[in-house]
Amino acid sequence: KAGVTQTPRYLIKTRGQQVTLSCSPISGHRSVSWYQQTPGQGLQFLFEYFSETQRNKGNFPGRFSGRQFSNSRSEMNVSTLELGDSALYLCASSLGDLESPLHFGNGTRLTVT
Amino acid sequence: SQQGEEDPQALSIQEGENATMNCSYKTSINNLQWYRQNSGRGLVHLILIRSNEREKHSGRLRVTLDTSKKSSSLLITASRAADTASYFCATGPLTDSWGKLQFGAGTQVVVTP
Numbered sequence: 001k002a003g004v005t006q007t008p009r010y011l012i013k014t015r016g017q018q019v020t021l022s023c024s025p026i027s028g029h030r031s032v033s034w035y036q037q038t039p040g041q042g043l044q045f046l047f048e049y050f051s052e053t054q055r056n057k058g059n060f061p062g063r064f065s066g067r068q069f070s071n072s073r074s075e076m077n078v079s080t081l082e083l084g085d086s087a088l089y090l091c092a093s094s095l096g097d098l099e100s101p102l103h104f105g106n107g108t109r110l111t112v113t
Numbered sequence: 114s115q116q117g118e119e120d121p122q123a124l125s126i127q128e129g130e131n132a133t134m135n136c137s138y139k140t141s142i143n144n145l146q147w148y149r150q151n152s153g154r155g156l157v158h159l160i161l162i163r164s165n166e167r168e169k170h171s172g173r174l175r176v177t178l179d180t181s182k183k184s185s186s187l188l189i190t191a192s193r194a195a196d197t198a199s200y201f202c203a204t205g206p207l208t209d210s211w212g213k214l215q216f217g218a219g220t221q222v223v224v225t226p
Contacts, residue, residue, distance in 0.1 A: 004155070033212035042219070043156075043201070048212025055211040090155055098143050098210050099163070104155035 001026060004093050004105035012111045018079040021108045025072050025093030031055075032074040033102060034066060037088040049074055050096045081112045119202060119217040127225050132189040134220040136202030137182075143205040145178055145185050146214065149198045156201065159187075192224045 005024040013019050025032050034046040045058040049068035066076045072093070078085055088109050092102035120135045138145070144163045148156040162169045162178045162185070169176045175188040189196055199221050203214035 031212055043203075043216035045213045045215075050211065056213050058213070088153075092156075092212070094212070096211070098205060099161065101146060101158035101161055102148075102156070102212070102214065103158065104148075106155045107153075109153075 004091060004103050006089075006091050006105035006108050008108060009106070010109045010111075012113065013081050014113055015081055015083060017081050018077065019081060019110060021076045021078075021089055021091075021110075023074045023076070023091030023093075023105060025074070025091075026103055029093035029095060029103070030072055031094045031096030031100075032068055032072065033092045033094070034074070034076050035090045035092065036060075037090055037107070038086075043090075046076070078110075083112050086110060086112045119200070119220045121220060122218070123221045123223075125223045125225070126192055128192060128194055130192055130224075132192050132196070132222055132224070134187050134200055134222070136185045136187070136217055138185075138202070138204045138215075138217075139183065140204075141207050142180075143207055143210060145176075146203045146205070147174075147176060147185075147187050148201045148203060148216075150201065150219070151198045159200075189222075192222075194224050194226050196222060197224045198222060 007022045031050045033048040037043045048056040052068045063079045068074045088107045090107045092104045094100040146161045147159040150156045160171045173190045178185045199219040201219045203216045
């Protein structure tokens, strides 16, 4: 079974630009979660989608948004990029119940200059 | 904000030795999970222990959970160089749980041959 695939692997953007990150979950997984990982704040939950609906959301500004398609693939968008948005963005898929482990992709490393 | 606190922050051992790391958390939980992350990569799920369980084993891993003390420990027996990684505990909260795990800051483990 193929794992979680995130594209692109690396991104360099300029302040003020916007960016879209993509995540393809494991086949059969209907839940996709997004996390931001930084050295200072660690791993922080952004949001979770299940069957195209956002079920849960973390404490991030509205510049961070996401969506999920009917094939469970998900995208995350960050608008008006700030230097502090530089981070490793991790996507994880699961079956969607409260005891299913999360299966993470290798992340997208975003650098904002 | 992070839910868990791992102890120690860093651990250096030789191959064949055991590695023990601890995790404390603050709120009531559904379950507690441990993940491993190799440098710059995604997280890999190791083991999940439910709130009504006290101990769980998986291969060379042993996890304990003490909900009265809000703490957990992960023991890796007979360490190998390939165990070099960061280890994170993550709690599944009772509410607003979908896709959301609250991660600790992690323990960096270095296993030298």
